[in-house]
Amino acid sequence: MAPLRPFRLLKRLAPRDLMARSLLIIVIPLVLLQIITAYVFFDRHWDIVSRRLNTAVASEIGMVVRILRTYPREDVQEWAFSVARITQGLVFDFRPGARLPEIPPSQSDPIERALSRRLGGYVPHPFVIDGRPGAANLVVHMQTTGGVLSVEVSKERLFTESIFLFVFWMASSSIVLFGVAAIFMRNQVRPLLRLARAADAFGKGREAPDLKVAGATEVRQAARAFIAMRDRIRRQIDQRTAMLAGVSHDLRTPLTRMKLQLALLDGVDGVDDLRADVAEMERMVDAYLDFARGAGTETAAETELGALLHDVVERHRRSGGAVALTVPRPIVLPLKRQAFERCVGNIIGNAVRHATRVEVHATARPDHAQILVDDDGPGIPAAQREDVFKAFQRLETSRNLKTGGMGLGLTIARDLVRGMGGEIALLDSPLGGLRVRLLLPL
Structure with missing residues (x-):
């Protein structure tokens, strides 16, 4: 070397x-x-x-x-x-x-x-x-x-002895000056640390205390810019959530009327096909809203990861999925519970849909929690793994939603994970299929 x-x-x-x-x-x-x-x-x-x-x-x-x-x-x-x-x-x-x-x-x-x-x-x-x-x-x-x-x-x-007095006063003055400089620099660095912690918490979707504007002029300017940016993002999220609530109401109202009218036409030829179309429209509306809603305005809270994964896995087991769960020890971390359940549910649902065997394994690392979802299905070619995260991207080219879905499951999953400061990746599974790896900050 x-x-x-x-x-x-x-x-x-x-x-x-x-x-x-x-x-x-x-x-x-x-x-x-x-x-x-x-x-x-x-x-x-x-x-x-x-x-x-x-x-x-x-x-x-x-x-x-x-x-x-x-x-x-x-x-x-x-x-x-x-x-x-x-x-x-x-x-x-x-x-x-x-x-x-x-x-x-x-x-x-x-x-x-x-x-x-x-x-x-x-x-x-x-x-x-x-x-x-x-x-x-x-x-x-x-x-x-x-x-x-x-x-x-x-x-x-x-x-x-004046030489020794000179050395003493020189060393003493240096120590005093160094102490004053250390106190001054600590007071200047402290606002930067508060700004970094606030930005990190906000980027992970966690509720952070109000940032106090203090320090030098440049630091104050950076803090004010961050607060303005955070407020604009929050207003945009609130506006989008309000808009989606209105859209959801407007779309579901005519669908409900259609379902009521179809119930009155029981026994008429073609009613069953219309009911299937209405159900398909409801699933499409739900998928679109889930994609647009993302993590929403939900606040992160301390959550026991093993218990949450157990609830999600149990729902898929009741639906007939063969899912094994392994959590060696309790893992507590800040999570948006509903968003995380939706994310893991989409991933496990995709695995159950395409495989006969699914294994979920959660472990804690020094600074993050790792969740692995392995299956023995056909997997996804390495060249197409990034494409499946794009909205409405479906590897299954038919229009059958029961087999191909809407092409939004992994898109919603990555959006939700990144909203909590984590990351998602697709890898080769030791079971022969696909491995989905989730990393979430502790």
Whole structure:
């Protein structure tokens, strides 16, 4: 496998959600700025301050050493030691005849290394520095002609704590700024999440609470556009439902009168054929209305899938269909009960009509429920499986509604399933016929 390009690797490692990406956009420049500022400041500040402090201490030590070298009397030595201790905080000690102790130079203590570099220009004698790890002072031993001259120096004179204060305030301010940015971004992302949840619920045909318009101008504009779109769709559904109710009433009224008149003509030749025509017209009207009505204005409610499937299967069993049902465990999900019963009824009815054996199996997945309807019938060729979802598309070319139907069963089924946020597909069945797979979001 070829190695990933750098930008593809960064894209894969980048977070997916908007808030994390927005915070990353804020944090990366902030961290880079802090690193660059800290590096530049520390490099110059540490070097300048350390050089000046160590130069001052080294010059003071060098001054005392040169005084003693020029005036090697004992009274001058006591005077110089006393002045250095009182005015400069340097504690001198002289050991006549002593030899310079063997102390290896430290490679890790920056204070000791900085002082060592400065002493070389001010002290004319060989010297070693005893850093004393953990101690508050260090000792400089110098080999003079008469013995070893030692001076004890406080480490506080050789470095400043302002660097650590700078690091503390820099880190603290960064944390505070990051917290403020996180709170601000969360408040900006929250309206987007509410809008996404409302759109998802509305797309699945579920009742969602009213969306609160909040957030930035662009987010408010998107929320208002969604609310306007949702209201227009609801008005269209209500208008279509009202229109269909009127159409249903107008069509059924003359059919009812015709049925009453035919009942008065019992025994007349041709009445039975007219009755069959009227019944056929009723079935056609019902099919047209079911197709046009779709999911209607029914509200989704929490439903136990196994019990609902059992009711539908039992109706087909009473009609003589051989239908087996398997639901391993209870599955509860939001459904439009009447719409789902109509959908599954159409699918199982098609299977019973064309096959001798039908099996229904329902399972729950992490994010959706799956319903499989298998039969041992002739099936549908793969090239024609998409065509059967088209309205009034019939594979059986005769006009006999008992064998071919109206060509609306699968059309209505897919319309209802998609109205609940699901999907329907036609596959090959292990029984040798057709498999209808329904996926419904949990």
